[in-house]
Amino acid sequence: MPKPYPEEFRQDVVRVARNRDPGVTVEQVAAGFGVHAMTLWKWMRRADIDDGAKVGVTSQESAELREARRRIKLLEQENEVLRRAAAYLSQANLPKRIYPLVKELAGDGVPVTVTCRVLKLARQPYYRWLDQPVAHATVEAAYRANALFDAHRDDPESGYRFLADEARVAGAGMADRTAWRICRDNRWWRVFGKKRGRTKRAGRPVHDDLVNRAFTASSPNRLWLTDITEHQTGEGKLYLCAVKDVFSNRIVGYSIDSRMTSRLAVAALDNAVARRQDVAGCILHSDRGSQFRAGKFVRALGRHRIAGSIGRVGAAGDNAAMESFFSLLQKNVLDRRSWATREELRIAIVTWIERTYHRRRRQASLGRLTPVEFEIVMTTPALQAA
Numbered sequence: 001m002p003k004p005y006p007e008e009f010r011q012d013v014v015r016v017a018r019n020r021d022p023g024v025t026v027e028q029v030a031a032g033f034g035v036h037a038m039t040l041w042k043w044m045r046r047a048d049i050d051d052g053a054k055v056g057v058t059s060q061e062s063a064e065l066r067e068a069r070r071r072i073k074l075l076e077q078e079n080e081v082l083r084r085a086a087a088y089l090s091q092a093n094l095p096k097r098i099y100p101l102v103k104e105l106a107g108d109g110v111p112v113t114v115t116c117r118v119l120k121l122a123r124q125p126y127y128r129w130l131d132q133p134v135a136h137a138t139v140e141a142a143y144r145a146n147a148l149f150d151a152h153r154d155d156p157e158s159g160y161r162f163l164a165d166e167a168r169v170a171g172a173g174m175a176d177r178t179a180w181r182i183c184r185d186n187r188w189w190r191v192f193g194k195k196r197g198r199t200k201r202a203g204r205p206v207h208d209d210l211v212n213r214a215f216t217a218s219s220p221n222r223l224w225l226t227d228i229t230e231h232q233t234g235e236g237k238l239y240l241c242a243v244k245d246v247f248s249n250r251i252v253g254y255s256i257d258s259r260m261t262s263r264l265a266v267a268a269l270d271n272a273v274a275r276r277q278d279v280a281g282c283i284l285h286s287d288r289g290s291q292f293r294a295g296k297f298v299r300a301l302g303r304h305r306i307a308g309s310i311g312r313v314g315a316a317g318d319n320a321a322m323e324s325f326f327s328l329l330q331k332n333v334l335d336r337r338s339w340a341t342r343e344e345l346r347i348a349i350v351t352w353i354e355r356t357y358h359r360r361r362r363q364a365s366l367g368r369l370t371p372v373e374f375e376i377v378m379t380t381p382a383l384q385a386a
Helices: 005-016 026-033 037-051 059-089 099-109 112-118 124-133 136-154 160-169 177-187 263-274 295-303 314-332 342-357 370-377 381-385
Strands: 223-233 236-245 250-257 285-286 307-312
Touching: 005 026, 005 037, 005 250, 005 263, 005 342, 026 037, 026 342, 037 059, 037 160, 059 099, 059 112, 099 112, 112 124, 136 160, 177 370, 223 263, 223 314, 223 342, 236 263, 236 295, 236 314, 236 342, 250 263, 250 342, 250 370, 263 295, 295 307, 314 342
Parallel strands: 223 285, 285 307
Antiparallel strands: 223 236, 236 250
């Protein structure tokens, strides 16, 4: 069963349908965005209900109902945990070990998270008890950290080399580099810190450059590019984060917002994955913007099993293929006229991407085909369904 369209994409299509020119039908708008007309009618009816124009159960009410059912189920589970715990602890002939009760409740369908929260237990000790005893390496690392902490607490003015010497005297042998790593991870700094420079350094590269300016792909979902552009409106700036498939130059996902945060990049990535689905092993290349180095974005890459790639500092050519798309967008939409509202510019951007760039603009690099036509011609029926 195919995944549903991203919510942001639905809202954009409804906006375009509501603001369509005279003589343009809903069916034509749906065809321009590659969705079925009945689907677009359903989206518009749902939007009317949510806006109060029609009678019905709104999306918020449906979400509240689901949340109420979830909370009722959670309360039932918590009550079951308390009942079973009271019965278990009242038996005098049993050793008072609570972890077997947690395992028993988990077997009956009560999540370990719920049981540990009700009984005020930490989950990690339970899982260690459940799987295996603590590994020798973990115990050794803990002894080393304790020895370094004791030395640091006694003399906060000492650096990591002195702390390593003190730890070795205490019986916790380690190399100086190991001591530095432990002190860094635990943020045990000496009181005399290093002087800070006035120049701002570029952000750390959380990924290697896996592309090296080779912007080619033999099949879809092998190499994606992403970047963020901005444009001024009468209400303030509007930011667009787009994800481009190098195979067909198609924009497989995008997100538009009034703020340039990591949430914008994550939303664009999630929208691309929702539309393409089979993306395991794909490479996503970007510049060193803070949005693409944020923890949320890195975790999103791992969740979708996508390999991250980052270009060098001050090398615009490392993401030139994505910059070429933004240049087209700048000439064809952004700079054509002034935009009074963000909503007005958003509709123009979405319409140009989905209707003009994807389905009307033929590209020489694709054999004078549009991105949609190129994918239809060059991919198998199984890949077309994705």
